[in-house]
Amino acid sequence: MASPDPKTYPVADLNLLSDTRDLERMIASVRLIAKLLVHPSLNPEGGDFFPASYSPRIKRLSLYSAANRIVASILGPMLDVPTVLRQLLIRLVLLNGTPFPATLADDRALEAFARESVFGVWHPVGTCRMGDIADPMAVVDPEGSVIGSDNIFVADASIMQRLPTANTNIPVIMAAEKISDALLSRN
Ligand SMILES: Cc1cc2nc3c(=O)[nH]c(=O)nc-3n(C[C@H](O)[C@H](O)[C@H](O)COP(=O)(O)OP(=O)(O)OC[C@H]3O[C@@H](n4cnc5c(N)ncnc54)[C@H](O)[C@@H]3O)c2cc1C
Structure with missing residues (x-):
């Protein structure tokens, strides 16, 4: 900071x-x-x-x-x-x-x-990575829910476990669509 x-x-x-x-x-x-x-x-x-x-x-x-x-x-x-x-x-x-x-x-x-x-090309990911709840490095579970909290979900580039060998925009949209569909189908 x-x-x-x-x-x-x-x-x-x-x-x-x-x-x-x-x-x-x-x-x-x-x-x-x-x-x-x-x-x-x-x-x-x-x-x-x-x-x-x-x-x-x-x-x-x-x-x-x-x-x-x-x-x-x-x-x-x-x-x-x-x-x-x-x-x-x-x-x-x-x-x-x-x-x-x-x-x-x-x-x-x-x-x-x-x-x-050297500089990055605007594709930082993984500050809030998805993983198994037993994984100490995981912040959100495979549904995008923040581990250890209720009703907080993350659906953006931060949940990627690592940088994909591709641009990030479409993978972000894909993850957001999947997580929002799952949330909508819960209610
Ligand atoms: C210059 C540049 C070029 C890029 N070119 C490409 C490309 O060609 N192809 C490609 O696939 N990817 C590209 N990317 C990467 C791609 O844009 C990002 O990976 C993607 O947008 C990340 O999505 P996101 O939802 O995680 O974050 P973002 O798209 O950054 O969305 C975050 C949103 O949160 C909002 N926000 C922030 N703080 C707050 C707050 N406190 N309250 C409310 N809202 C808030 C922001 O306004 C923003 O709308 C580029 C990125 C940059 C910066």
Whole structure:
């Protein structure tokens, strides 16, 4: 919790890449994608390659605002300058001075890049997971009823036991339909 003020959003730390297997897979994926992206048959301008990361700075720049419109109108045309200048601009402004091939070649730098850049894609689930009533990690039973309470039901993404290998919206609708049907048929 960030503050006792109910209007303040909570801080949600998804603890991404805490499992070293995830980290290893992420690093291998970044290397593979980088290799494909600079392949001459795919990209004759491989020198212009840089990774886009959804950093706090980019999030701020992505907001609709008069100030951002001015910044975009200045930065956009600057990317059309001659190649050497463009590459310098990319390196200094977007890559903090380090060319990305140097990061790719350095395991520790690439790990740091992966850890700094990783983010979720808006599909958090499982904070209130469904399970057998004997399961100490379960919050709701297989009917969606909060274990240990009467007449409190949960029917949203939080009841998923783990992230499905798919988008979450349809599974949420499916779970909500199933739980609400069961509730309606009780009365
Ligand atoms: C930017 C973004 C893009 C996404 N894209 C996709 C996609 O392309 N495909 C896909 O399958 N999934 C996508 N998702 C994920 C999907 O939207 C969610 O998994 C799904 O909506 C979760 O459903 P939910 O019912 O658990 O929560 P929500 O849909 O978040 O519903 C919670 C509801 O509770 C309301 N609420 C909150 N607090 C209170 C309160 N105190 N009192 C009353 N009401 C309250 C909120 O207003 C909201 O209507 C995306 C999510 C985001 C954020």
